[in-house]
Amino acid sequence: MWRNKVKEYEKDIVEDLKGLLSIESVRNDAESNVDEPVGPGPKKALNYMYKLGERDGFSYKDIENIVGRIEAGKGDDLLGVLCHVDVVPAGAGWDTGPFDPVETEDTIIARGTLDDKGPTIAAYYAVKILEDMKVDWKKRIHIIVGTDEESDWQCTDRYFETEEMPTIGFAPDAEFPLIYGEKGIVTFNILQSGYEEDDDEPEVELKAFFSGERFNMVPDTAQAKLLIKEQMTNVVQNFETFLEENEIEGETSIDEGFLNLTVHGKSAHGMDPSQGINAGLLLIQFLNNLNLDKYANSYVKFANDYLVNSPNGEKMGMKFATEEMGEVTTNTGIMSYTDVDGGQFGINLRYPEGFNFEQSLTRFTEEIADRGFEIDMDKHQEPHYVDKNDPFIDKLLSAYRNQTKDLSEPFTIGGGTYARNLDKGVAFGAMFKESEDLMHQKNEYITKKQLFDATAIYLEAIYNICVKDDVE
Numbered sequence: 001m002w003r004n005k006v007k008e009y010e011k012d013i014v015e016d017l018k019g020l021l022s023i024e025s026v027r028n029d030a031e032s033n034v035d036e037p038v039g040p041g042p043k044k045a046l047n048y049m050y051k052l053g054e055r056d057g058f059s060y061k062d063i064e065n066i067v068g069r070i071e072a073g074k075g076d077d078l079l080g081v082l083c084h085v086d087v088v089p090a091g092a093g094w095d096t097g098p099f100d101p102v103e104t105e106d107t108i109i110a111r112g113t114l115d116d117k118g119p120t121i122a123a124y125y126a127v128k129i130l131e132d133m134k135v136d137w138k139k140r141i142h143i144i145v146g147t148d149e150e151s152d153w154q155c156t157d158r159y160f161e162t163e164e165m166p167t168i169g170f171a172p173d174a175e176f177p178l179i180y181g182e183k184g185i186v187t188f189n190i191l192q193s194g195y196e197e198d199d200d201e202p203e204v205e206l207k208a209f210f211s212g213e214r215f216n217m218v219p220d221t222a223q224a225k226l227l228i229k230e231q232m233t234n235v236v237q238n239f240e241t242f243l244e245e246n247e248i249e250g251e252t253s254i255d256e257g258f259l260n261l262t263v264h265g266k267s268a269h270g271m272d273p274s275q276g277i278n279a280g281l282l283l284i285q286f287l288n289n290l291n292l293d294k295y296a297n298s299y300v301k302f303a304n305d306y307l308v309n310s311p312n313g314e315k316m317g318m319k320f321a322t323e324e325m326g327e328v329t330t331n332t333g334i335m336s337y338t339d340v341d342g343g344q345f346g347i348n349l350r351y352p353e354g355f356n357f358e359q360s361l362t363r364f365t366e367e368i369a370d371r372g373f374e375i376d377m378d379k380h381q382e383p384h385y386v387d388k389n390d391p392f393i394d395k396l397l398s399a400y401r402n403q404t405k406d407l408s409e410p411f412t413i414g415g416g417t418y419a420r421n422l423d424k425g426v427a428f429g430a431m432f433k434e435s436e437d438l439m440h441q442k443n444e445y446i447t448k449k450q451l452f453d454a455t456a457i458y459l460e461a462i463y464n465i466c467v468k469d470d471v472e
Contacts, residue, residue: 002463003403003456005133009125010452014103017121017451020048021101021110025086027151037066038086038154042147045085045117049124049145056128063163067155069144072127073137073466080142080166081127081462082156082418082425083120084149084173087112089213091220091267093442106447113446115439116149119172119430122451126458130467139466142166149173149418150214152379156421167424168392168465171417172458174427175435177400180388181325181412182420182427183271183350186357187215187378189334190368192299192342203229206287206296207258209337211280215348215378217333217440218276220267222283226259226290235259235290242286248277261286269440270331270348271414273311276441280335281308299343302371307332307345317367318349318360325352325383325412346378350414353383384420385412392465396428399461403453408433428461430454 006013028039036043043065053060053070062068073079090098090111101110112118127141142164146155205227212219228235236252239261243250249264263283268276284303292300306315313319313328321327334346351357357380365375386393388410401407410426419425430450431437438444 002460003453005129006125006452006456006459009129010448013121013125013451013455014108014448016052017108017113017118018101018103020045020085020117020121021108021112022099023048024099025112025147026089027086027148035065037064038148038151042086046145046147049085049120052124057131063159066148067144067146067159069142069163070124071140071142072131073140075137075139077139077168078142078164078166079139079462079466080144080169080422080425081123082144082146082169082171082421083123084116084146084155084418085120086147086150087115087117088150088217088440091442093220095443106449107445108448108451109443109445111444113444114431114435114437115444116173118446118451119454120145122430122455123172123458125455126462129459130463135463135467137466141462141466144418146418150216156418160421166422169419169422169425170396170428171419171425172428172430172454173417174413174415174429175431176404176429176457177406177408178393178396178410179413179417179419179427180386180393180410181353182384182416183325183352183412183414184355184357184383185379185381185416186349186351188347188349188361189376189378190345190347191374191376192302192337192344193372193374200294201229202293203231203291204235205293205339206300206337207339209283209287209335209343211283212332212334212346214270215333215346216270216331218265218268218270218273218278218331219280219333219335220265220276222263222265222279222335224261224283224287226261227257228259232259238289239286246282248282267441269415270333271329271350271416273329273331275437278332281332284308284335293339295339295342296337298372299337302368302373303332303335303345306368313349316364318351318364320351320355322352322354326414328352328355329414350416351383353385381416381420384425386424386426390424392424393426395464396426396461399464400429400457403457403460404432406433429457
């Protein structure tokens with residue numbers, strides 16, 4: 001029944017999604033202002049969703065231009081559907097324009113199709129279809145739309161300062177069948193704290209090194225600028241050998257006497273860095289074999305000793321795992337160094353319930369102080385967990401299983417979704433087992449089947465929860 005209902009709206013779903021995808025809604029602090037707190041792109045995408053709501057007869061409320069909601073239904077209890085319309089930077093290597101959505105017979109290709117614009121439109125249309133059916137709502141629905149999920153969550157932090165907390169809710173920003181637990185997420189910077197004069201005459205001076213743009217992305221490009229005192233040809237040959245041995249792409253160039261090295265890796269979501277190839281840490285490995293100046297050597301050696309080949313925090317002494325939520329993971333998402341300002345590493349660490357992060361960080365902070373490094377905390381979100389036997393979860397699972405005939409069990413993840421804002425919030429779709437996970441990667445796409453099937457699942461789930469009967 002529900003899938004057939006979605007068929008009536010397929011063309012409109014695709015067109016509205018393409019409109020949203022065409023907005024380059026990447027956070028841009030350089031252009032932020034009171035009207036556009038995280039830049040013009042995210043605000044434009046938020047306004048786009050308001051306009052869809054107005055067109056379809058829904059009311060909406062904006063909160064300080066950074067977050068808002070589209071309202072539907074009636075009743076005392078409130079279901080929250082927590083979405084976001086900001087996206088990570090496009091990155092390099094796309095076959096098509098990342099913000100010029102391409103529709104093929106079977107797919108839609110653009111940044112945000114999976115994370116999270118496609119699922120947002122699917123959830124929106126589920127509510128719209130029920131409203132068009134003039135159902136007798138038993139609950140209210142707030143489709144909460146954020147604009148800073150990929151960075152600091154300023155949007156939902158601000159929202160829940162003043163707005164009503166939903167009784168129950170889900171975030172369509174992960175995978176089916178359902179995610180009832182999310183690891184703790186910490187972002188922090190490791191800063192090189194002191195400059196030391198170099199009395200020796202090093203063969204190589206590292207003038208600058210940069211890699212990565214976001215804590216939660218595996219960096220796909222890294223660049224180093226070197227001043228070679230002698231035997232530049234040997235360094236170039238060794239670099240080419242390094243690229244070949246590691247089966248990676250890269251190039252060299254000479255500019256005004258400086259040697260520039262570039263390494264290309266593979267971007268991936270920071271919740272599972274093993275799916276990517278960290279270009280920055282690879283270039284660090286090469287630099288570690290050079291006779292660098294003292295200050296640069298300290299930076300490179302630190303990375304080699306604590307971050308390189310340590311996806312589970314083992315070199316930082318933070319290896320830990322549980323059966324239900326898995327292992328600690330670490331992603332070095334941002335790396336920078338100059339011979340004037342020193343260096344830093346931006347770390348995204350995710351941990352399961354039971355891991356004493358505060359104790360581990362205190363020990364690590366004391367350990368690295370002797371090497372001239374210090375910790376600057378950015379953000380800490382504790383693990384989130386909902387009882388998987390809760391009746392609310394059963395309603396969602398029933399919709400998924402009815403639409404797909406798949407009886408898979410719900411699970412936990414290392415990612416972080418808006419669901420953790422709610423006491424009883426879970427992540428629910430929109431990726432399926434057969435979906436290719438290109439979140440935060442080039443050539444991100446969603447299949448039309450996935451988009452329409454997700455809409456049908458959300459349609460049945462919201463009907464079960466907000467129309468059919470009540471869920472305590």
